[in-house]
Amino acid sequence: MSILVVGLNHKSAPVEIREKLAFNAHNIPPALSLFLQRHQSAETVILSTCNRVEMYVSTLDGTVKVDDILLFLADFHKIELNSFSPYMYHYMDDRAVNHLFFVTASLDSMVLGESQILSQVKEAYTTASMEEATGKVLNQLFQQALNVSKIVHTMTSIGKRKVSISSVAVEFAEKIFQDFTGKAVLVVGAGEMCELLLKHLYEEGARTIVVANRTFERAQEIANAYHGQAIKYELLGEYLSKADIIISSTSAPHYVIHTDQVKEAIRHRRGNPMFLIDIAVPRDIEPDAANVDNVYLYNIDDLQSVVSQNVDERTREVEKCRTIIEEEVEHFMARLEEMRIEPAITHLRNHFHTIGKEELDRLKPKIKNLDNGDWEQVVYTMERTINKLLHHPAKVAKQEAKNGGGYRYVETIKKLFGIFHHTDHSQH
Amino acid sequence: MITLPHIPFIVTIVLYFVSSVWSIGYIINPTLFNKKLAKWLMMMGFFVHSGFLIFLGLESGNIPITNVYESFISLLWCVLFVYINLDYLYKLPSLDTFLIPIVTALSIWALTFDGGNLLITVSLQSFWLIAHIIPIFIGYAAFTISFSLSIMYLTQQRQLKHKLFGPLFSKLPSLEGIDNLMWKTISFGFPLLTLGLVFGTFWIRTQNVLGEMWYLDYKVILGLATWLIYAALLHMRLIASFHGTKIACLTIAGFCLVLFTFIGTFFMGSKHAFQKVSEQSHTEILNVQ
Known part of the structure; x- marks a missing residue:
């Protein structure tokens, strides 16, 4: 039984290479079946995200090699093998398991600790199992990987702190407002960042959205996307006091919102807090506005510094995650070893029971004065004896398996009892 | 002077204190200090506290407000009682971190009133007394909680700012x-305070407990001021829909006035139905009742 992963990611390959090898939802199923046509005894899962393309393959006898997978990728995508092979990495067995656990726990992601990869791995696995491309080994492996990711995320704070400007801003907004339903969001300027933030707030429940932009059409575009209202840029002042949250990112070279206006707005709002997010450079909101009571003004640097602090915090957690994963890899490898000897043990058991049955068949015609109940007792005793005899060797085999020596142990027993068969394929 | 019968209250204070340490510790290091333990310690303190009040009540045969010390302990019990119920209803995160240290500090202060040299002079069986005291105590308890909430508000707003x-x-x-x-x-405490004050006024008018010049009693004047400040707060919030730091600051001012009305007036020489007595006449007064 071997586990092999071949792939590339954002660290090993530039986007020009990654995009050539990328799979999408439509061509993964045909790719899986094509691969299984070539290698019938293999199990495989294809994981393809914007940052990585990886193929996990497991075979019982290690017949599929790295080159086979590379060749398959080249054939499937119809590209030159040499054009991408230098960017590929590959890991075997425990290192492959370690790699998958690392990836699923989001320790190999571009944004450390992000949660998206978990669902991507889940989807890759579901697709493969729907196509019946997975078997005993990869089923166990992927289910365990998803499990490990959960363990890592609950035991460490790798995914706790927010690491994007918009999520940090939303987090602060949540410390000011209990919920966003009924809260008015005023968007000034229609930059990409603004929209991202708006999207985040919308997802959290903000429904009253007003957009002001120099070009009215662009304002309308955004407003339509979020069921909001577009206003003329000149009317901005009138809407200030109605807004609970203001996001500003115009390209204006001067302040767009002045302290006096904010003061006036707060007076109208009778102390209802206002959250001002200024993500423009140069800044849009006069910095002095921060001194107005009940006004909370954050600029891009404030948010960015929190983001980098949180990123540092996550980086500090990596060691803890690594330890957890190493432990889990060990557990998994032990279980794999157990799985490896399982067919052998079954074989051993069958062998003994066959002998027992043969002997009983031989005995039956010789005994005459035995009624059915008594005969059942004889059969039962025979089975019990065999099970008892085998109980200890099977237990020890499983224990040995945990230390990695189970397979050899079972082979020895088989040799000892004269059981011969080539591989365990037939049992599988 | 702390006498033997007050040991349970000291145990209460210790439990509240450790609970405070734990709830503050939880903020700093959640792995080292367990939030649940803080809650349990507080609950244990509350049970000892309750038991002590029952003991005091059984001993004197009256509700335990026969002197300033007992009144103070009863008030603190009300604070915890209201808090535990509110917490059950609304799940107030981290409020205990602010409230329990305040309760602990007030409990320690209450200990200094032990000695009972200010004794109640009115009949404790009076319906009016009960009708006057209980709503006011629960109202004050609610104000104590709103005070710790306003400290919480100002802390959070400072952090955000x-x-x-x-x-x-x-x-x-x-x-x-x-x-x-x-x-x-x-808004929970205010109607209760109003009710208590109205009953108090009835009491004064019908039984003449504070003498002819009752309206010059410090406690009466300050009680009215307390009522006015909370009425103003309610007005600002209800009619003028005011929010934010100003409300929080006013709430703190309101609570300072509550505390001053409750305890401070004794330092100013107000008796308000209490009388300075020596140890000997202590029992005599109780016997007369």
């Missing part, structure tokens, strides 16, 4: 959430 994102920041609820709760506790 000055961009201090320490461990406390993430554990405190939103400003709006705190503001709403502050409002709820005040």
Whole structure:
């Protein structure tokens, strides 16, 4: 039984290479079946995200090699093998398991600790199992990987702190407002960042959205996307006091919102807090506005510094995650070893029971004065004896398996009892 | 002087103190200090506290407000009682971190009133006394909680304003959430205070407990001032829909006045139905009742 992963990611390959090898939802199923046509005894899962393309393959006898997978990728995508092979990495067995656990726990992601990869791995696995491309080994492996990711995320704070400007801003907004339903969001300027933030707030429940932009059409575009209202840029002042949250990112070279206006707005709002997010450079909101009571003004640097602090915090957690994963890899490898000897043990058991049955068949015609109940007792005793005899060797085999020596142990027993068969394929 | 019968109250204080340490510790290091333990310690303290009050009540045969010390302990019990119920209803995150240290500090202060040299002079069986005291105590308890909420509000608003994102920041609820709760506790306490004051006035008018010049009693005057400040708060919030830091500051001012009305007036020489007595006449007064 071997586990092999071949792939590339954002660290090993530039986007020009990654995009050539990328799979999408439509061509993964045909790719899986094509691969299984070539290698019938293999199990495989294809994981393809914007940052990585990886193929996990497991075979019982290690017949599929790295080159086979590379060749398959080249054939499937119809590209030159040499054009991408230098960017590929590959890991075997425990290192492959370690790699998958690392990836699923989001320790190999571009944004450390992000949660998206978990669902991507889940989807890759579901697709493969729907196509019946997975078997005993990869089923166990992927289910365990998803499990490990959960363990890592609950035991460490790798995914706790927010690491994007918009999520940090939303987090602060949540410390000011209990919920966003009924809260008015005023968007000034229609930059990409603004929209991202708006999207985040919308997802959290903000429904009253007003957009002001120099070009009215662009304002309308955004407003339509979020069921909001577009206003003329000149009317901005009138809407200030109605807004609970203001996001500003115009390209204006001067302040767009002045302290006096904010003061006036707060007076109208009778102390209802206002959250001002200024993500423009140069800044849009006069910095002095921060001194107005009940006004909370954050600029891009404030948010960015929190983001980098949180990123540092996550980086500090990596060691803890690594330890957890190493432990889990060990557990998994032990279980794999157990799985490896399982067919052998079954074989051993069958062998003994066959002998027992043969002997009983031989005995039956010789005994005459035995009624059915008594005969059942004889059969039962025979089975019990065999099970008892085998109980200890099977237990020890499983224990040995945990230390990695189970397979050899079972082979020895088989040799000892004269059981011969080539591989365990037939049992599988 | 602390006498033997007060040991249970000292145990209570110790439990409250350790609970405070734990609930503050939880903010700083959640792995080392367990939040549940803090809650349990507080509950244990509350049970000892309750038991002590029952003991005091059984001993004297009256509700335990026969002297300033007992009144203080009863008031603190009300604070905990209201808090535990509110926490059950609204799940107030981290409020105990602010409230329990305040309760602990007030309990220690209450200990200094032990000695019972200010004894109640009115009949404890009077319906009016009960009708006057109980609503006011529960009202005061609600105000104590709104006070700790306003401290919480100001702490959180300071953190937001000055961009201090320490461990406390993430554990405190939103400003709006705190503001709403502050409002709820005040609007719960105010009608009770009003009721208590109205009954008190009836009592004074019908039984003449404070003498002819009752309206010059410090406690009466300050009680009215307390009522006015909370009435103003309610007005600002209800009619003028005011929010934010100003409300929080006013709530703190309101509580200072509550505390001053409750305890401070004794320092100013107000008796308000209590009398300075020596140890000997202590029992005599109780016997007369």
